[in-house]
Amino acid sequence: MKVPGIIGGTGIEELAGLSIVAAHRPETPFGEPSRAVQEGLLDGCRVFFLQRHGSPALIPPHLVNYRANLWALHSLGVNEVIAINAVGGISPQMQPGALVVPDQLIDYTWGRAHTYDDGSGGKLQHIDFTEPYDRELRMQVVAAAELAGVSCTSAGVHGITQGPRLETAAEVRRMAADGCDLVGMTGMPEAALARELGIAYASVCMVVNPAAGLSEQPISLAMMHDILHQEAGVVGALLRSLLALRYGS
Numbered sequence: 001m002k003v004p005g006i007i008g009g010t011g012i013e014e015l016a017g018l019s020i021v022a023a024h025r026p027e028t029p030f031g032e033p034s035r036a037v038q039e040g041l042l043d044g045c046r047v048f049f050l051q052r053h054g055s056p057a058l059i060p061p062h063l064v065n066y067r068a069n070l071w072a073l074h075s076l077g078v079n080e081v082i083a084i085n086a087v088g089g090i091s092p093q094m095q096p097g098a099l100v101v102p103d104q105l106i107d108y109t110w111g112r113a114h115t116y117d118d119g120s121g122g123k124l125q126h127i128d129f130t131e132p133y134d135r136e137l138r139m140q141v142v143a144a145a146e147l148a149g150v151s152c153t154s155a156g157v158h159g160i161t162q163g164p165r166l167e168t169a170a171e172v173r174r175m176a177a178d179g180c181d182l183v184g185m186t187g188m189p190e191a192a193l194a195r196e197l198g199i200a201y202a203s204v205c206m207v208v209n210p211a212a213g214l215s216e217q218p219i220s221l222a223m224m225h226d227i228l229h230q231e232a233g234v235v236g237a238l239l240r241s242l243l244a245l246r247y248g249s
């Protein structure tokens with residue numbers, strides 16, 4: 001049985017319309033998840049929701065306990081995750097307001113606890129990460145967007161930087177040369193940890209600003225939040241459509 005989990009990013013503090021039936025704080029060998037995992041019904045569909053940055057505390061991207069978050073969801077039976085990420089746009093079509101379901105990523109993060117493999121298992125774990133996002137789940141997210149009348153780009157390369165500072169203009173130029181379409185700070189190690197646990201994982205990226213050096217204006221949190229506010233409703237519609245399409249009875 002497919003059990004969906006949603007990881008909310010910046011701007012998605014709660015899952016709109018979720019009727020909560022339980023809040024779980026499972027113990028994990030890696031400490032506590034960012035916040036209690038809410039279990040609830042959305043349009044009659046059972047779903048688990050976790051806010052990546054916690055609340056009211058705001059855990060910065062490099063300090064999120066990704067291992068505890070994924071472990072907690074897995075221990076509750078979640079086997080498919082849709083992650084929401086706020087990102088900057090690099091390629092010209094990735095303008096603020098765009099929604100993108102990336103098909104590839106490049107990991108520029110460092111020093112994060114990025115694997116469950118501590119070497120004690122007696123065998124090396126080299127997960128296949130050729131396609132970091134689950135193809136089938138990704139395609140269904142795109143189909144759900146179409147059904148809901150939500151415009152969304154069905155592919156893109158998500159570059160993940162360490163943060164919490166934003167990038168320099170030269171870093172963004174290098175990322176563009178590397179093939180990145182988007183830049184965010186929370187996509188890794190989340191996607192790889194999900195793969196290690198056998199969880200199908202797809203991401204919906206909300207473009208909230210042009211990446212550093214690509215616009216005349218400085219990047220401001222106020223600008224990001226305005227766009228996030230507008231996009232959160234659209235993402236909500238997409239998620240509801242996905243739940244009905246993929247998990248509805």
Ligand code: HPA
Nearest residue numbers: 086087088183184185211
């Ligand atoms: N860079 C990195 N992460 C981000 C950005 C950005 O420009 N916008 C939102 N998250």
